[in-house]
Amino acid sequence: MNRSDEVREFYERMPYPPPLPSLDAHRDLYKDRDRHRAEFHLIWPAKQPRGNLEILIAGCGTSQAARYALREPDARITAIDISDTSLRHTRDLQRKYNLQNLELHQLPIERVQDIGRSFDLVVCTGVLHHLPDPDHGLRALRDVLRPSGAMRLMVYARYGRAGIYMMQEYCRLLQIDGSASDLRTLRAALEALPADHPISGLLRRSKDFWRPEAMADALLHPQDRAYAVPEIYAWLDRCGMSFGRWIEQAPYLAECGMVARSPHASRLAALPSRQQHAAVELFRGTMVSHGFIAYRDDGADENQPITFADDSWREYIPIALQWTVCVRERLPAGSVAVLINQSHTFTDLIVTVDSFEDTLLGAIDGSRTLAEILQLAPRERDFERRALSFFERLWRYDQIVFDSSRAVSGSR
Helix, strand or coil: CCHHHHHHHHHHHCCCCCCCCCCHHHHHHCCCHHHHHHHHHHHCCCCCCCCCCEEEEECCCCCHHHHHHHHCCCCEEEEEECCHHHHHHHHHHHHHCCCCCEEEEECCHHHHHHHCCCEEEEEEECCHHHCCCHHHHHHHHHHCEEEEEEEEEEEEECHHHHHHHHHHHHHHHCCCCCCHHHHHHHHHHHHCCCCCCCCHHHHHHCCCCCCHHHHHHHHCCCCCCCECHHHHHHHHHHCCEEEEEECCCHHHCCCCHHHHCCCCHHHHHHCCHHHHHHHHHHHHCCCCEEEEEEEECCCCCCCCCCCCCCHHHHHCEEEECCCEEEECCCCCCCCCEEEEECCCCCCCCEEEECHHHHHHHHCCCCCCCHHHHHCCCCCCCCHHHHHHHHHHHHHHCCCEEEECHHHHHHCC
16 A cells, blocks of 8 residues: 555544534634635735635545635635545535535545646645645646635644654554554553653643544654745745745744844844744744745736835725734733734734724724824824834734735736
8 A cells, every 4th residue: 555545544534624513603703704805815915805716625624625615605616635534524514504616526636637627726734744745746736726826735844743753653663553442542641741741732732632533643644744944935946836925924923922022033033034934933943833825936916015115005904803802901011902813822922002003903994094094093203103013013913914905006
């Protein structure tokens, strides 16, 4: 049995993520149209949303494709997976929610061209690192990506998974398999690990690691690899892709959180972005995955044009991310609010807000440009400079995305 067959057989026996019996909560979440706008402009800041997108879910698992089809009713969703078990669970959801915009194929990523179509958006999260040749897989996806399209990708991160790779080797030496009895004893062994074992911090932070399916996927998978930041950039370069942005960018930036308070903050901030992101990954040390947006390297458009170096920012429309929260009690001195992005796994990535900034925050409604919001700002000393600094901080800390389509169209 070759490695690809081993991976397929693994997912036939241990489908992951665990199948979902219902998508009702997900459907209710996406009744909020601002959530749609925010996710669209995360990928395409300079474009206007449209509904007839062709979306490919590559390695759809048990529910991801059905979730996309439910939340994007005007898009055509095509999904592929090598596991018949995973596709069977997806078909159950398709029938339950009458998802007529969803089309399923049992197909490996390397053969995605067999479908005979091209796509505006390719979503491939937690899959390419399981392929025997991730380069082959990424190039295959690029071949079906339209020139103006985008990929939303996630792969494992190298340094934060060091303990996982130690325990994978431990399981191989003991010939631990995916049987119920072996998974029970494996859980007991993990609970008995020393508190300073390299995997212990991950076990404390993880929400679902203790589920049998999650333990098996992390520790018993027949094939995976992980990437440090420089390896991601090199991988994209080799495969004809260009890096767009991190899904959550604050953990990689020298200007954010504890990194901004380190003795090397100014040196880090002065580095070119590739080296800065690599250095900050090393400084933080515990990232377990990398989620990012990428584009074809031969595209004509500037896909991530956000800049504060000229006056184009005045035409940006800020859109608050719906998964952020505003706390207004038990605050640091001088603050009237603290903003938290619930997707961040690092607790230092909070934004404190003073009374001047709170006025600006309250004026963000998804339709006003930054220039229009400035008209509502208190005319304090250096108010424009302070406002711009606040908006840039909100963006860097993943509190907002920008619709920059007006700025781009105005520059043509």
